[in-house]
Amino acid sequence: xxxxxxxxxxxxxxxxxxxxxxxxxxxxxxxxxxxxxxxxxxxxxxxxxxxxxxxxxxxxxxxxxxxxxxxxxxxxxxxxxxxxxxxxxxxxxxxxxxxxxxxxxxxxxxxxxxxxxxxxxxxxxxxxxx
Numbered sequence: 001x002x003x004x005x006x007x008x009x010x011x012x013x014x015x016x017x018x019x020x021x022x023x024x025x026x027x028x029x030x031x032x033x034x035x036x037x038x039x040x041x042x043x044x045x046x047x048x049x050x051x052x053x054x055x056x057x058x059x060x061x062x063x064x065x066x067x068x069x070x071x072x073x074x075x076x077x078x079x080x081x082x083x084x085x086x087x088x089x090x091x092x093x094x095x096x097x098x099x100x101x102x103x104x105x106x107x108x109x110x111x112x113x114x115x116x117x118x119x120x121x122x123x124x125x126x127x128x129x130x
Contacts, residue, residue, distance in 0.1 A: 016107045027116040044109035045084035
């Protein structure tokens with residue numbers, strides 16, 4: 001499932017918005033309420049846990065010498081870089097796997113999380129922060 005719309009040929013913010021609107025319309029057709037949370041990661045690369053990023057790079061095939069190079073590159077790096085946007089995408093690209101109930105739409109450093117439910121009170125309880 002591809003929920004990443006950023007930096008992909010033929011994809012734009014408009015595609016991401018259309019996908020979200022279509023999902024909400026489908027939920028409405030099924031008699032469900034929708035709730036969405038929009039997140040904009042400012043200075044997104046600065047939020048990346050480098051040890052997790054290096055583990056993910058290894059799973060993507062960047063091992064041994066190449067992974068050591070990335071470790072050296074990331075060492076004590078507190079600000080974004082030319083590679084920052086790409087590395088951030090690799091870091092969050094599997095976020096949609098974190099929940100079977102939530103639907104994720106990603107565009108660069110912007111993320112929308114969408115959830116639907118037939119019962120509005122149940123939906124509100126799931127999203128209430130107390």
